[in-house]
Amino acid sequence: MELTKHYGRTQALKRLVLEVPEGRVFGFLGANGAGKTTTIRLLLGLLRPTAGAARLFGRDPRRDVAVRREVGYLPGELSLYPELTGQELLDHLGGFYATTSVRKEALDALELSAADLRRKTREYSSGMKQKLGLVQAVQHAPRLLILDEPSRGLDPLIQRSLFELLRGFHRRGATIFMSTHVLFEVQQMCEEVAIIRSGELLVTGEVAELQRQRFHRLEVALERAIDLEPLRQAGAVVSPGDRPDQFVCTVSGPIAPVLEVLSRLPVASLACSPPRLDEIFLEFYASPREGKE
Amino acid sequence: MSRRRFGFSLRRRGPGAAWTALGILGFGALMLAAYDAVGPAAMDQLLMEGEGEGLLRAIAGGGGVAAGGFTAFLALIWRHPLILVVLVMYAAAAGTFVAREVGDGTVDLLFSRPVSRIRLALHDLAAVSTLLFVVTMLFSLTLRVVAVNLGLEPPGWSEFMVAGLLTFAFAMSILGTSYLIGSLAREGRQALGLAGGLFAAMYALDVVGGIWEVVEPYRVASLFRYFAPLEALTRGDELGSNLAVLLGAGAAAFSLSLLALERRDL
Numbered sequence: 437m438e439l440t441k442h443y444g445r446t447q448a449l450k451r452l453v454l455e456v457p458e459g460r461v462f463g464f465l466g467a468n469g470a471g472k473t474t475t476i477r478l479l480l481g482l483l484r485p486t487a488g489a490a491r492l493f494g495r496d497p498r499r500d501v502a503v504r505r506e507v508g509y510l511p512g513e514l515s516l517y518p519e520l521t522g523q524e525l526l527d528h529l530g531g532f533y534a535t536t537s538v539r540k541e542a543l544d545a546l547e548l549s550a551a552d553l554r555r556k557t558r559e560y561s562s563g564m565k566q567k568l569g570l571v572q573a574v575q576h577a578p579r580l581l582i583l584d585e586p587s588r589g590l591d592p593l594i595q596r597s598l599f600e601l602l603r604g605f606h607r608r609g610a611t612i613f614m615s616t617h618v619l620f621e622v623q624q625m626c627e628e629v630a631i632i633r634s635g636e637l638l639v640t641g642e643v644a645e646l647q648r649q650r651f652h653r654l655e656v657a658l659e660r661a662i663d664l665e666p667l668r669q670a671g672a673v674v675s676p677g678d679r680p681d682q683f684v685c686t687v688s689g690p691i692a693p694v695l696e697v698l699s700r701l702p703v704a705s706l707a708c709s710p711p712r713l714d715e716i717f718l719e720f721y722a723s724p725r726e727g728k729e
Numbered sequence: 730m731s732r733r734r735f736g737f738s739l740r741r742r743g744p745g746a747a748w749t750a751l752g753i754l755g756f757g758a759l760m761l762a763a764y765d766a767v768g769p770a771a772m773d774q775l776l777m778e779g780e781g782e783g784l785l786r787a788i789a790g791g792g793g794v795a796a797g798g799f800t801a802f803l804a805l806i807w808r809h810p811l812i813l814v815v816l817v818m819y820a821a822a823a824g825t826f827v828a829r830e831v832g833d834g835t836v837d838l839l840f841s842r843p844v845s846r847i848r849l850a851l852h853d854l855a856a857v858s859t860l861l862f863v864v865t866m867l868f869s870l871t872l873r874v875v876a877v878n879l880g881l882e883p884p885g886w887s888e889f890m891v892a893g894l895l896t897f898a899f900a901m902s903i904l905g906t907s908y909l910i911g912s913l914a915r916e917g918r919q920a921l922g923l924a925g926g927l928f929a930a931m932y933a934l935d936v937v938g939g940i941w942e943v944v945e946p947y948r949v950a951s952l953f954r955y956f957a958p959l960e961a962l963t964r965g966d967e968l969g970s971n972l973a974v975l976l977g978a979g980a981a982a983f984s985l986s987l988l989a990l991e992r993r994d995l
Contacts, residue, residue: 480841482995504843511841515834519741531733532842572838 439488441474441635448474449635451488456613456628458493458579461606463626463643464615465717471635472615473512476584480509492580505533508573512584512615514565518558522548522568525557526575533576542571545601546594562589570598580611587621599624619714629713631720638720646716653711654685654694659702670694686711688719731852734844738856742823746860749819753812753868758875760806765879769799799881803872804959807892813932813953816865820900821924823857824907827990829917836995846990850908854983861900869893884962891968892961898975899956903928905979905986906952912989928952952978 438451449471456462466472477483478490481497481504489496495503516525530536543553546567557565566589573581581602587595602612602625616622622629623643630640639646654672661680668674670693673686681704687694698706711719764772806812822829827850830836840846869889876883883889907924914920931951938948948954955971 477837477995480837482837482840484992484994501843501845504841507841509837509841511834511837513834513837515838517741517835519744528733528737529838529842531731531737532844 439475439478439490440486441471441478441483442486447635449478452632452635452637454630454637454640456611458611459606459609460628461602461612461626462614463622463629464613464632465617465619465622465629466615466632467617467721470632472632473584474635475632476509476512476582476613476615479582480504480507505576506579508576508578508581510569510573510581510583510586512588514569516557516560516565516568518556521556522553522560522564525568526553526572529572530575535577536575538577539571539575541604542574542601545597546570547597563591563594566590567594574601574605577608578610580613581605582613582615584615585618586614586616587618595621619712619717623713631717633721643713647711647713651686651688651711651715651719652691653709653715654687654698655682655707655709656685656698656703657682657705659704662701666697666700667694670697686715734849734852735856738853739859742853742857742860745819745822746864749815750864750867752815753864754871756809756811757806757868757872760802760809761872761875761879761881764799764802765881769881772802773798799876800884800962801959803876803883803962806872807896807958808956810932816896816900817903817928819864820857820861820903821907821921821928823853824904825911825914825917825920825924826853827908827995828911828914828920831915831995832917840995847987850987850990854904854908857904858901861904862897865896865900866890866893869896888962892958895956895958895961895968895972895975898972898979899952901979902952902955902975902982903979905982908986909982909989912986912993 438453439449440447440451441449452471452475454475464472464475474483478485479492479497481490481501484498491497492503493506497503520528526536526539530539543549548564548567548571552560552564557568560568570583570586573583586602587598590598599621606612612625614622614625626643628640628642629646631638655677657677657679658681664674664683667685671687671689672694673688675684675686677683685694685698827836830839839849842849869892873883873886873889906927907920910924910927911920914923932953934944935948935951935953938944938946938951938954952975955974957968957971960971961968
């Protein structure tokens with residue numbers, strides 16, 4: 437169903453159609469203000485759609501609030517009740533569910549100690565708040581995790597532990613829906629992605645498929661520096677390398693004419709690698725017409 | 730009703746209620762001590778100096794009751810602006826909780842749980858109502874105990890109970906109205922500002938209507954008009970309509986707030 441949301445005259449989401457298959461790790465990418473958080477808040481029933489409907493496991497999260505038992509949610513702009521201790525907050529939020537069986541595992545993975553939990557959350561650093569936010573999201577072993585910027589404020593070691601924890605959830609069959617603009621973590625974690633810009637869905641698909649489809653990236657070293665104009669004429673975008681005889685060749689269209697030109701050049705070495713996710717993301721954000729698929 | 734969630738709401742609203750109780754109880758006890766120290770005759774003379782009886786009656790919510798002496802002084806304590814400000818501030822702050830959750834950013838954490846918005850609001854209402862009941866009845870009973878201990882011959886227990894119930898009903902009407910404002914306002918400061926402005930206007934209408942005949946008919950629109958402790962202390966058994974109006978206004982406003990809450994974006 438096409439999902440649309442207006443805030444007054446501002447169109448935050450324009451006829452979004454997005455389906456997240458169960459059991460997948462799904463990355464939801466977009467720049468700030470692209471509509472990621474609006475989509476998530478619609479999914480949770482916090483916002484009313486202007487048109488269309490959001491569904492969780494086929495159920496309306498506004499009318500059928502029980503479906504939210506299956507969901508763990510980490511808000512992007514996490515605010516905690518400052519007068520509560522970490523323990524009180526987890527107990528209160530966990531009280532809405534039948535179990536909090538994963539709390540201990542999550543606390544250990546994210547290195548939140550019993551002493552930390554005895555402190556009021558107003559004394560927490562931003563990293564500790566994020567950890568507590570993650571624990572409250574996962575503690576009831578939900579079938580669906582909706583995480584808005586999950587690694588925000590975490591140091592690299594804890595980030596790694598978080599990814600391990602999430603992989604554990606995934607192995608047990610949970611669906612993970614991550615909204616982020618940190619492409620590294622999407623590359624690390626996600627099987628599928630969707631890219632959204634200005635409230636419009638640009639593309640959705642498997643990460644590997646996107647990497648295969650979007651363009652080819654050739655790293656070339658020549659025996660000597662020569663004029664690269666023939667490559668450009670063949671449709672390649674040529675970026676200079678560290679040395680004059682090195683360059684990176686990006687090909688969006690058919691690759692055969694470029695390879696033919698390369699075969700006539702004094703190539704010393706050639707490496708073909710899939711584009712990184714950030715390159716795909718930037719490509720979509722750079723080319724509005726091409727991006728709309 | 731989940732006991733755990735009720736307990737959580739009590740815990741969150743409790744400290745504010747404790748400070749409110751401390752403030753109004755302390756003020757009431759001090760006023761009684763001052764009355765005792767100055768002496769009843771001297772205090773009556775002090776109050777009526779400059780022919781200010783009409784204004785005093787208006788502030789005390791006397792509405793046509795001819796009572797002087799200690800009972801009128803008690804009513805004056807009850808409706809003293811300081812007591813009203815503290816009580817109204819607490820009820821308004823508690824009532825605008827939805828807007829404040831939005832403003833504080835905690836709304837996502839609470840309202841994404843598998844519980845309806847109405848249920849969350851009802852838990853909160855139950856906790857705040859309980860606290861308001863305890864605070865207002867404690868205030869009423871404390872005034873009587875202090876007055877008896879000072880040998881001031883206050884009205885009987887039943888009159889104090891009625892006055893306490895009336896205070897509770899008044900606080901509930903403020904609370905219900907504040908819930909409605911909080912469900913409509915975008916965020917906490919806006920809600921508190923609107924509530925403060927509305928209640929200040931209602932108070933002004935009531936006081937001015939008490940001393941100026943032209944405005945008098947419009948007093949019915951003010952919740953303060955029905956909060957008449959002097960009447961409660963002198964003819965407590967005839968206050969059923971005031972209680973009904975205050976509780977009815979509170980219940981109606983709260984019901985409307987649930988409708989607004991269901992429909993609004995958080």
